[in-house]
Amino acid sequence: MAAAAGAVDHRKGPRRRGEALYSAIFDATLAELAEVGYWRLAMERVAARAHASKASLYKRWPNRAELVIAALHHQGGEPDPAPDTGSLREDVLTLLRRGAQRLDSLFGEAARGLMAENLTNPERTANLRANMFTGRNRLMREILERAVARGDIPEAAIKPHLIEFAPALVDHHFLIHGAPIPDHVLRHIVDDILLPALTNATDPADLE
Amino acid sequence: MAAAAGAVDHRKGPRRRGEALYSAIFDATLAELAEVGYWRLAMERVAARAHASKASLYKRWPNRAELVIAALHHQGGEPDPAPDTGSLREDVLTLLRRGAQRLDSLFGEAARGLMAENLTNPERTANLRANMFTGRNRLMREILERAVARGDIPEAAIKPHLIEFAPALVDHHFLIHGAPIPDHVLRHIVDDILLPALTNATDPADLE
């Protein structure tokens, strides 16, 4: 918590630069995020809390969305590798549970706010989606490819809409009902929707 | 277009009341919605456009979300009855297409904005969801019940999460990718996800 600088006037006192300044700003951003939520997070408040100037913020990030994304990225560690339990069901459930848990945190608060803010701008929405969902989709694809290799599901299951819809349903539940997401919701998605769809996947070529 | 009142000063001129006032405000609201979109729709602008006062607006609706919902409700006619083609696939596709088409209109613009604005407030989100999705869920349930009666799918398919997820996927696509929603997206949802899930639905009792 480097934000404990207190009432230091950085016009006279130690004037931060480089990493120290970034850290102070990111700390202030995350603290504001936790305290008042994304929606009421204001550049003015972050600047004041970090004892930095708004000009310094706007020099680095054009708006609060970029600032928050940077702060989360700065905080976030390495992504976990894809689960590999030998069971498709367990792999998928693990992946979804991991995502659900992530949403029940500062990350989720930010994700909800970022979604809300960018929903009105399709271009930014696409950009945001690329940053947030791409990782999960890659892991899901990995899981499915292993299941295909094991012979658990047909190769036709490797299709974008079959890869993306389970995480999409989790996201939707989060957006509508909030976090935490009950585990039975995840089990329903996997057992009643995803697995039947994957098992019955048919290659369009078979229909010709 | 009752909004064509022009430069009438309603302090002196005919002062509207009751239905006339409501209509003028709703017309102005929908016109603003169409012109600048939900996000830039401001109470100030609506009031000015309707030659009404902000006080009159706030007396009736506490915020723009309520105002827009009321305006849409005022405009909206009777909901169509559930499709009944004799084919589950056609019924569901018709329902989803209808929903997709509805989203590609003023209603969709408003829905996106309302979602964005209320995403940060779980309580309001729930309220909003009740107003927007309940109708569709009822129709979907009706369709599925007919399919069960015909013997097309097992009775176990009548479960909330199986009823709700197809419209949810449509909504999610709309939120992320915008409108119009390509028809093949709807066909993928129905053919590759919904129908396999419904056909394979198993009663939990069968597993005991």
Next chain:
DNA sequence: CCATCAGTGAACGGTACGTTCTCTGTCCGC
């Protein structure tokens, strides 16, 4: 050691909020 760079805090004009004020048209009971 000094010129340049860069961060701070303050102030600005702008937009929209939600509230409150005065003035006055409209309606209802009598």
Next chain:
DNA sequence: GCGGACAGAGAACGTACCGTTCACTGATGG
């Protein structure tokens, strides 16, 4: 058909935050 209550119009207010610009001065590198 009259007069008071009710309620709408428009303007003004204080608040919040936006994104920008300013003068000042600490830090940095040649």
